[in-house]
């Protein structure tokens with residue numbers, strides 16, 4: 001692959017109406033950052049831009065909900081998001097914002113240019129208007145009943161229950177969210193982008209210039225959009241928050257947020273160029289530049305279809321060379337959901353795991369949803385930290401540094417005769433480097449990380465096999481050779497881990513006293529550290545994460561399930577279908593009664609089981625129930641429950657379990673006790 005003169009790398013503009021979570025990091029920002037750090041390490045000209053997306057109806061709606069101004073909303077989240085990115089080492093050259101006057105100017109100029117070229121089609125249409133608020137209603141400001149599934153709180157652009165994409169006119173009984181009143185239809189004019197005019201060109205471009213570089217998931221989405229046929233799309237909105245349409249007779253109109261957001265990459269570049277005495281046009285208009293958009297899969301259409309059309313229509317800009325979009329990251333069995341607070345928020349992680357930001361980076365790279373959706377679980381997070389970072393990488397470095405200090409006062413020993421083993425281990429350094437490079441050039445970040453860790457595994461195994469700590473008395477020369485080899489691997493790891501684990505790389509460079517040797521071109525060499533180079537004192541790179549810390553996180557998420565259940569929208573629940581019917585006799589044959597929990601305790605050596613003693617009025621019963629994840633034993637004592645009394649007994653862990661306590665299980669798998677609304681006599685029949 002021939003190298004371009006420079007790269008312009010963009011990462012999706014996060015929407016400034018909430019903080020960022022692990023799904024964002026895994027989807028776009030970490031892969032973009034690894035790519036950029038790698039290019040910088042190769043001393044290539046690369047510019048990395050991003051910023052907050054601060055326009056659109058979701059901002060004004062959020063402001064309304066919190067009772068503050070849209071400006072206060074974007075200020076709050078812009079800074080929170082910016083700080084989170086910095087903490088996780090996302091090394092933007094600039095983190096801009098679309099509320100900046102330079103952005104308004106840039107996107108207005110862009111719009112004017114397209115308008116003067118006659119790109120847009122002006123069209124009058126009837127749109128919903130709230131008479132009491134005297135304003136047109138953006139799609140999100142209209143709710144009503146979904147015509148397909150009859151869900152009553154569907155939005156003007158989408159039904160969140162059945163997932164149908166809607167237009168406001170489709171809604172039955174539409175209501176304005178501003179006044180609650182029925183809106184009226186009123187004529188308004190908008191500027192449309194006739195995407196259908198570009199369909200042929202786009203097909204040609206994607207097949208001839210993009211197909212080989214696009215990931216399969218991205219190419220597949222593009223093809224499916226093109227197969228459905230492209231249509232006109234309005235590029236303006238009736239809204240008072242956003243970039244004003246820079247034309248006469250456009251009072252009260254702003255640019256469509258998906259028109260102005262990607263132009264945000266350009267205005268960010270301009271802002272950066274101004275403060276660095278650079279020419280921004282080199283990064284956007286020179287054919288020697290490769291433009292790369294890192295995004296999540298929900299943004300593919302905007303970056304692979306709409307933005308290229310806009311750039312092409314303008315005519316002076318380069319088109320994206322690649323759009324390495326990731327699929328989604330799920331969390332503990334469910335989709336990450338901002339509205340339901342089902343997420344791991346970066347600003348919270350930093351508080352709970354101080355100085356362990358590289359650990360999260362590592363785990364999110366190791367499980368990156370590069371080709372399909374993947375899942376984050378706290379247990380896996382702990383395992384990867386403890387067995388990969390601590391027990392492999394950290395252990396190898398620690399042994400090497402400790403033994404070098406112990407036997408040679410920190411001086412790098414001279415390597416003497418190498419055996420077949422040493423030669424093989426030393427040869428693997430250059431092999432691993434070239435694998436990592438090739439994978440990074442092809443956007444395969446997860447595999448590249450694996451090959452980096454493979455070098456640590458090779459080093460760790462080498463020390464475990466040679467056991468230098470047992471040899472010093474009998475063969476000090478052999479120990480010198482072994483530790484020299486281990487030090488070369490360590491130095492290579494420090495250089496090669498820079499794109500992946502930047503904070504750890506710095507720490508390791510300091511420990512090995514090799515800050516001035518952190519040059520990517522040196523990696524692969526087997527004499528980076530030479531006598532009389534002296535290394536520093538040992539310091540742990542990673543520390544073990546205990547069960548208790550993981551337990552806290554799991555409980556925090558489970559608590560989210562409880563609190564968010566009341567406003568859980570039906571769209572996010574997956575209800576099981578009704579079971580096959582039973583006869584009335586079958587139903588009445590079940591003896592269901594009210595009982596009170598007298599005692600409850602964990603069944604020893606189990607995670608999920610509780611042994612519960614019930615007062616059934618007539619007698620006491622013992623039940624073993626798999627609910628320990630949901631209830632503390634002491635919470636249950638004194639509670640009334642519904643109890644199936646005539647279920648055949650079973651022996652569980654040596655305890656005879658009689659009958660069953662009835663529970664409700666919500667679609668997320670959370671369990672709830674069923675109890676009478678007021679206390680009633682134990683033994684009362686239910687039916």
Ligand SMILES: [Zn+2]
Pocket residue numbers: 146147148149150151154159160161162163164
């Ligand atoms: Zn619906």
